[in-house]
Amino acid sequence: MRACSEHWTASGMFYRCYGDQSGGTALVLCHGLASNGSRWQELCNQLVLPAGWRILVPDLRGHGRSDWRGRVGNRQWLDDLAQMLDDPSIVRYVIGGHCLGANLALRYVARSSAGCLGLVLVEPMLPLALQGFMRVLSRCGGLLSGVAALIRLGNWIGIYRRVLPRLDLFELDRSTRAAMQVAGTDHPLRRRYAAPLHDLRYTHSAAYLQALRATLQALPSFATVKVPCLAFISASGLFGDPLRIRLALSQLSDVAIHELMARHWIPTEQPDALCQILSDWLSDRK
Structure with a gap:
């Protein structure tokens, strides 16, 4: 079990630090939708890290212990991550999710x-490759934002789940x-991980x-993107067409693409392969 400490940024984002607490190089791992930093606990305990590395695992604002009922999105998360990495002891980093x-x-x-040694993409959600219900939702951005705004208004007047x-x-x-x-099937996986009502039990x-x-x-x-990239694709993509994702990622200037037998949740479905490939790739990021 790798040593772990808990921290908060000034903006209120919670994150865990695994490994060498003073290591000058950090691996940052960001979780997915309706998830939290515990997504990476198994990987953090098993991953072979080069000497002098630490792993930073945030709960993105609005998820897990980074409780938040206000406006949230890419801008806020990017600012939170920058604040987390604004640590004089961190000289270089690899970021992924x-x-x-x-x-x-x-x-x-x-x-x-600046200071980035590489990028790790595990089943990225590329708009041009979306399929199924996700493709339909991609055309409803205004509706999603509008409903979220109405709910935030209700939160502001005191209507929200306390716990x-x-x-x-x-x-x-x-x-x-x-x-x-x-x-003998992946039905339990889809029932637990592809169910919005299940997700909403744990997320505002x-x-x-x-x-x-x-x-x-x-x-x-x-x-x-000018840094080396390691990418993982699910061969039986539930939300994205693997061929389109591969073709899009091949446009990156320096990318290694690995296609694993999975539906979407590679850290759940292929934890050993993910750990081994990532460990080997990190050994070259020195």
Whole structure:
């Protein structure tokens, strides 16, 4: 079990630090929609890190212990991440994430890549590759924002849930894998991870809708990304067409793409492969 400490930014974002607390190089891992930093607990405990590295795992504002009922989106999250990395002891970093977190990591590097050694994209949500219900939702951005604004108004006058249960994705991943093994199908996975009503048990409604809207927004041009990239694609993509995602990612100037047998939740479905490939890739980021 890797040593872990807990911290807060001045803006109120909670994050955990794993490994060498004074390491000059940081690996930042951002979670996905309706998730939190516990998404990465298993990986953080098993990942082989180069000497002098630490792992920073935030609960993005509006998720987990970064409780927030106001306006939230890419701008606020990018500012929070910049504040977290504004630590004199952090000289260099690699930033990555899953789903929404992958998109956010890409935005962060496109905005400023000073000190960045690389980018890790785990099942990024590329608008041009969306399929199914996500493709339909991508055309409803104004509606999502409007409903979120109405809910925030209700929050402002005191209508909101005071206490939300805490989602432990480390334990949920373990129980879901066991259920999938017994069932012999991925139905338990989709029932627990692709169910908005399940997500809303753990996330304030306005934050969830704003995060969904942010996930579906257009991304910066890949031409703005000048750092090495490691990308993971789900071969049986539930929300995105894997071929279109591969073609889009191939436009990055320096990218290694790995396609794993998964539906969307690679850290849940392929934890060992993700850990091994990432460990090997990080060993070259010195």
